[in-house]
Amino acid sequence: MLTDDVIQASLAEAIETVSLPHLGPATSGKVREAWRLPGHRRVLVTTDRVSAFDRVIGTIPFKGQVLNQLSAWWFERTRDIVDNHLVAVPDPNTMVVRDATPLPVEVIVRGYLTGVTATSLWTMYSSGVETPYGLELPKGMRKDDRLPQPVLTPTTKAAAGQHDAPLSSAEVVARGLVPEGLWRKVEQAALALFAEGQRVAEAAGLLLVDTKYELGLVDGRLVLIDEVHTPDSSRYWVKSAWESRTPESPPEHLDKELLRKELAAVGYRGDGTPPPLSDAMRTRLAARYIELFERLTGERFVPAAGGRQRVERALSRPLVPILMGSRSDLEHGTKVKRALEELGVDAELRVASAHKSPALLLEVLARYEADPRPKVYLAIAGRSNALSGMLCAAVSAPVVSCPPYSDRFGGADVFSSLRMPSHVAPALVLDPENAAFFCAKVLGLMTPEVRWKVADIQQASRDKLRHDDADLHG
Secondary structure: OOOHHHHHHOHHHOOOOOOOHHHOOOEEOOOEEEEEEOOOEEEEEEOOEEEEOOEEEEEOOOHHHHHHHHHHHHHHHOOOOOOEOEEEEEEOOEEEEEOOEEOOEEEEEEEEEOOOOOOOHHHHHHOOOOOHHHOOOOOOOOOOEEEEEEEEOOEEOOOOOOOOOEOOHHHHHHOOOOOHHHHHHHHHHHHHHHHHHHHHHHHOOEEEEEEEEEEEEEOOEEEEEOOOOOOOOEEEEEHHHHHOOEOOEOOOEOOOHHHHHHHHHOOOOOOOOOOOOOHHHHHHHHHHHHHHHHHHHOOOOOOOOOHHHHHHHHHHOOEEEEEEOOHHHHHHHHHHHHHHHHOOOEEEEEEOOOOOOHHHHHHHHHHHHOOOOOEOEEEEOOOOOHHHHHHHHHOOOOEEEOOOOOHHHOOOOOHHHHOOOOOOOOEEOOOHHHHHHHHHHHHHOOOHHHHHHHHHHHHHHHHHHHHHHHHHHO
């Protein structure tokens, strides 16, 4: 558990926004920034912004990291219940996900009779609504009582500035919001997810009180999306505090409820300008988020330093995947890799043949295409260069062909690298150092540090020529 001093020292690094120009403009939510990638993928960066009453209130250090890593932990743990959209976690605050079509319904599961908002089960129950969300509930229940069994309480997804409206499961189907067969799968998945969440929480001395799930469709299949069982999307109580609760001493929360109570205490419920969050409150909230992460996962939370700059650097550092047709091309590929690294560009050597293992090649490329970093691919293939053509047809980034020299064929096989179908246009550079330099110049269009490195090398070359010329002419 991080000390308050460590958290306070990180207040200035809280991530409010992120800019990734090479991915284009972002779509911003209350907490996340999203960018589209080729191949029906998205990059989601979870910032440290915190919202309450549908308003962004401020930032909480490490909050985005907790939400992102905790969601990834739950996604992997619950994949056998329902598939999800997670592809990769390239940074502590970042996910690459499959693009999904969200269902037009908020899927909320509740295990306790609690809440203070107009759509909460306790508010409706205590005001005399006979069948809230179409549910038959026992008479005489008290606030914060455990329900006989978890229940599904869907709501509409309201437009910005409006409020969600409660729905029964029957209304979801009757209104045509979700087809009946699909909705039954949603119900089954949501209740099974909640049961697993409750089981893990109780083992950690906590109670998963209620939660919101986002589900959608990928290629017609139901998947879990957004986040899962986080302190933003869920309510958690300390189990021992709930067991000893009194009307004067309600359950202790390990979620965002502390913020809502703080705001309500000063009279703010979403109207007008939100009051500023004190550093003390930001520190307390960060500590609760981190405590929840550690109790649920059983892992020590390792804070990622660097804030916004770290995220932008991790997602913007250029990469050249070097695809070789066989291991015999390793010497040639190593020359390219070494030259790229001297230019400040990461490079990775892979072996995948377009002729002998096209399925493996496509599998490797799919992983690279899910990587949000700016890329140029480089193909090294000798006798019959189908590799660069297949690369160029399969990826959205530029491709450079750099066939190796072969005594057997009297040089490099240039023509198989030049004869390509329409819309398949790899560049051709024979010298490995020049191929690396070409990749760096392309990547320099998106990465100033690489562009400056290229310019420095060019200037050094010009300076040497001037020096040599001056030596000759005194």
